[in-house]
Amino acid sequence: MLAAITLTVRQLPDPAFLAPLAKSLLGAALVFAALAGLAAWGTGWLAGGTGWLAQLAAAAGGLLTLGLAYWLFIPAMLAISGLFLDPVAAAVERRFYPSLPPARGAGLGAQARYNLALGAKVAGVSLLALPLALLAPPFGALAFWLISTVALGHGLFEGVAQRRMSVADSRALRRRRQWPVLTLGALLAALALVPVVNLLVPIIGTAAMTHLLHRE
Numbered sequence: 001m002l003a004a005i006t007l008t009v010r011q012l013p014d015p016a017f018l019a020p021l022a023k024s025l026l027g028a029a030l031v032f033a034a035l036a037g038l039a040a041w042g043t044g045w046l047a048g049g050t051g052w053l054a055q056l057a058a059a060a061g062g063l064l065t066l067g068l069a070y071w072l073f074i075p076a077m078l079a080i081s082g083l084f085l086d087p088v089a090a091a092v093e094r095r096f097y098p099s100l101p102p103a104r105g106a107g108l109g110a111q112a113r114y115n116l117a118l119g120a121k122v123a124g125v126s127l128l129a130l131p132l133a134l135l136a137p138p139f140g141a142l143a144f145w146l147i148s149t150v151a152l153g154h155g156l157f158e159g160v161a162q163r164r165m166s167v168a169d170s171r172a173l174r175r176r177r178q179w180p181v182l183t184l185g186a187l188l189a190a191l192a193l194v195p196v197v198n199l200l201v202p203i204i205g206t207a208a209m210t211h212l213l214h215r216e
Helices: 002-011 015-046 051-071 073-079 085-096 108-135 137-161 167-176 178-192 197-215
Strands: none
Touching (some): 002 085, 015 085, 051 108, 073 108, 073 137, 073 178, 085 137, 108 137, 108 167, 137 167, 137 197, 178 197
């Protein structure tokens, strides 16, 4: 696992990572801005539409929505992981594993269904844990980290593996490598707790899981 992390850090300046990183940053910015704007308009309208009370309600609604978007960042990222997973994994393989045959694993449809189902499942669990975060923030942060550990570990490893095998085979392989996968997932989940740095998690996680797939 240490090799996977070290090699990933070495490749971070790779130009092949720039386009997926730009997509994830732009996508996150657009989603966050749209959610905040919609919430601000909705709460302002409910509060009467004009006056200081409506403005205060709009600001509060926008902030609450941004907080919810931050809380649901991991499931949203996993649901759209196809935007960045394949080019990042391919760049890692070209540089470090050039003797590998072309990737011919699960079809795009099967991968998309897996990503959407995983994202929905993690979103459901995250929403169930949200009251804990509101009532007891330290325990909420711990719950966020634990949920993210499993979600990132399982989701990114299986996503990378599906480029070269079926969905069922990727799940079986992940189970055989459960502890390295979860250990790396725990590190990624810790990074996901840090605002701004969490936007790098999809790129770092995909690259590191690609190494974990080929070096174990």
